[in-house]
Amino acid sequence: MSKSDEFKQHLEQGYTFKGPSIILGTGILNNEPISHAQVKIPLKTLNRHGLIAGATGTGKTKTLQVIAEQLSLNGVPSVLMDLKGDLSGIAMPGSVNPHVEKxxxxxxxxxxxxxxxVELMTISHENGVKLRATVSEFGPVLMSQIMELNxxxxxxxxxxxxxxxxxxxPLLDLKDLKKVLQYVTNEGKEEITKEFGAVSPATVNTIMRxxxxxxxxxxxxxxxxxxxxVEDFVRTVDGxxxxxxxxxxxxxxxxxxxSTFMLSLLSEIYETFPEQGDAEKPKLCLFIDEAHLVFSNASKDLLEKIEAIVKLIRSKGVGVFFCTQTPTDVPDSVLGQLGLKVQHALRAFTAKDRKDISKTAENYPISAFYKTDETLTSMGIGEALVTALNEKGIPTPLAHVLLRPPVSRMDILSDQEIQTLVSKSPLVRKYNVELDRxxxxxxxxxxxxxxxxxxxxASAPVPKKTTSAKTAKETSLIDELSKNTMVRQIGRTIFRELTRGILGSFSGKKR
Known part of the structure; x- marks a missing residue:
């Protein structure tokens, strides 16, 4: 048996699954693609999370695009956090050329x-469905961790x-939070002291800053x-x-x-979705591009919260995939939870780079067909080292893979195409409204x-004649709240106020 036949058989044994799977590409041996030596990922284990890593320009974003496409074609919705603006082309068909055909x-x-x-969304001023969350939904623990309070x-x-x-x-926005903080040390100082004890103005001023x-x-x-x-993330169109x-x-x-938005989204999904366990395919997959922005600016407490969510959210049928330059950008405690690893090429320009490459190589299974540290620096664009989990949760053999091309457009949408896509969205009519109850x-x-x-x-002279047995009463705060007609939103806010839990946004409800 030739080396290539042995290699092909090796991949067939490691990447043959009973349940549904997605084809990622074909194996490479000695820098030559082996025809039809397919490398697959079982859908069943994609709730075990993953990593897409590699130097700038090696094809990480296109790999993310390919996996999201294949998930969609298999009826699995996904959420893509697009910091570079590279992913909108998923909404349009790709094009055939000699490179793609080969x-x-x-x-x-x-x-x-x-x-x-595709649904285009935004948390800022980009064109798309406007995503918001209330301060009440975050709760005191998450708000404190985001602001790094002592x-x-x-x-x-x-x-x-x-x-x-x-x-x-109701604490809906930051204006509400600031107003309450001002109240506890000014007009409401006596009331707060009687109910909770004295509050230091210096502490409040620090929180305000x-x-x-x-x-x-x-x-x-x-x-x-x-x-x-979050239920609006879990939708299908024509299967x-x-x-x-x-x-x-x-x-x-x-x-x-x-990082504030990402953590709130993960927390909300965990608290909202029912337990699912290991199904034939995940319920939802989240892809976090430029993930180093989350971890490099996170406090120790915030990192612990992210680690806890990544561990727990798997049982909800949700997979989380981090896309970054090197695996060292992701804390070891999180990296150890990631079942799928797609490693594009790394560049060894400095002594630190060489150390990082050596450390990265240790994260992958030993292979009889590759020297992992050498392969890491020699791969071309659109190639990657891949290992996943099989249907029994056992790591698959390490494979140097020529990745499949995206079936959707590899370029971005034009401004006009974005405008057309957004204008057709039913969620725009639902969320792009200004509410200030x-x-x-x-x-x-x-x-x-x-x-x-x-x-x-009270300081005015008391009149001799009383006007009525029924004096004018102050409208209670509950009466003020009950006058509001937005029953759905109020119900959600009150529910969250009553049930904040281990993730900080909810409490006291055992799952």
């Missing part, structure tokens, strides 16, 4: 140019949320209503999973906003005004 023939696949159902400051944040919960003050820092990174646009329902592309090109220099800011303003009016009335 890869198609080598891999042994059909190539049918296909545009996939123990004393966290205690004050917990006090604020407790006060708002018990007095039915942290909120201003968040606002400077664009969080003011993110916090508010209507808040997004194809919807690819939700969150356009983040204008927040690359605002990593705190990016009475919340903590307005209700406290009214409470303060009523207190001032009552104080003025």
């Amino acid at each position: 890869r198609r023939d080598l891999i042994g696949i059909d190539y049918d140019p296909t545009g996939l159902p 123990d004393t400051q966290r205690g004050v944040m917990a006090l604020v949320f407790r006060y708002c919960d018990t007095h039915h003050l 942290k909120i201003i820092e968040l606002e400077q990174q664009g969080a003011e646009d993110f916090f508010g209503e209507p808040s997004f329902e 194809k999973g919807v690819v939700s592309i969150i356009r983040l090109t204008d927040i690359q220099n605002r990593p705190k906003l990016f 009475d919340s903590a800011f307005e209700l406290l303003e009214k409470k303060i005004s009523r207190a001032e009016a009552a104080a003025e009335q």
